Amino acid sequence: MRFVRISKNPTSKTEIHSAGDLKIRPGYASYESYIQRQLHKTLNPKLRQVWTTRDWDRKIQVFVQFFQDLKRKELLFNESKALSIGARVGQEVEALRRVGVSDSVGIDLVPYPPLVIKGDFHNQPFGNETFDFEFSNVFDHALYPDKFVGEIERTLKPNGVCVLHVALSRRSDKYSANDLYSVKPLVEMFKVSEVVHVRKVDGFGLDTEVVFRKKTVL
Numbered sequence: 001m002r003f004v005r006i007s008k009n010p011t012s013k014t015e016i017h018s019a020g021d022l023k024i025r026p027g028y029a030s031y032e033s034y035i036q037r038q039l040h041k042t043l044n045p046k047l048r049q050v051w052t053t054r055d056w057d058r059k060i061q062v063f064v065q066f067f068q069d070l071k072r073k074e075l076l077f078n079e080s081k082a083l084s085i086g087a088r089v090g091q092e093v094e095a096l097r098r099v100g101v102s103d104s105v106g107i108d109l110v111p112y113p114p115l116v117i118k119g120d121f122h123n124q125p126f127g128n129e130t131f132d133f134e135f136s137n138v139f140d141h142a143l144y145p146d147k148f149v150g151e152i153e154r155t156l157k158p159n160g161v162c163v164l165h166v167a168l169s170r171r172s173d174k175y176s177a178n179d180l181y182s183v184k185p186l187v188e189m190f191k192v193s194e195v196v197h198v199r200k201v202d203g204f205g206l207d208t209e210v211v212f213r214k215k216t217v218l
Helices: 031-043 046-054 058-070 089-100 146-154 184-189
Strands: 023-024 082-085 104-108 117-118 131-136 154-168 179-181 194-202 208-214
Touching: 031 046, 058 194, 082 089, 089 104, 089 194, 131 146, 146 154, 146 184, 154 194
Parallel strands: 082 104, 082 131, 104 117, 131 154
Antiparallel strands: 023 179, 154 208, 194 208
């Protein structure tokens, strides 16, 4: 797998050491500095006001359409135990519940009860094989993409489904920690899962949906 590595020395300039289809953005002297950078966005009062008012119904309606389509494809069921990773204020969780997936929860660095509990997607606060379905549109915010994916595979049940919305044709926002240029790195990182489909979507600046299913025999 090809990654761009970042320097861990806070006194030196961060350098790109290799090239590939997944590049880790420079600038983080420590994991704590990365967390503080992410919290700068998540705790922004103006953004949280927008997320919970103007954007609330609009985003839920779009997520409802995505999840209804996944139900038609028999990738999501009312009985699924579902997780939304990096859920902010929980529009995805609310959308899951509205389409009938009542056992749904989100995680984020900042909780938003009752929809979102506190959790770091590099180290999910759940046991092994907990969920039937996991969704995320924040892969670009992962400083350690391999850990992000590893935690998904750890907490998914065998035959469970993971749906990622990612940006391939445009660069993500200034708070992103990585840039993805093809689906190949994702396929390589999912060690115990198979690709179900890859398709174009229009999801709030994210253009590609990649769906994986965890193998039943590992």
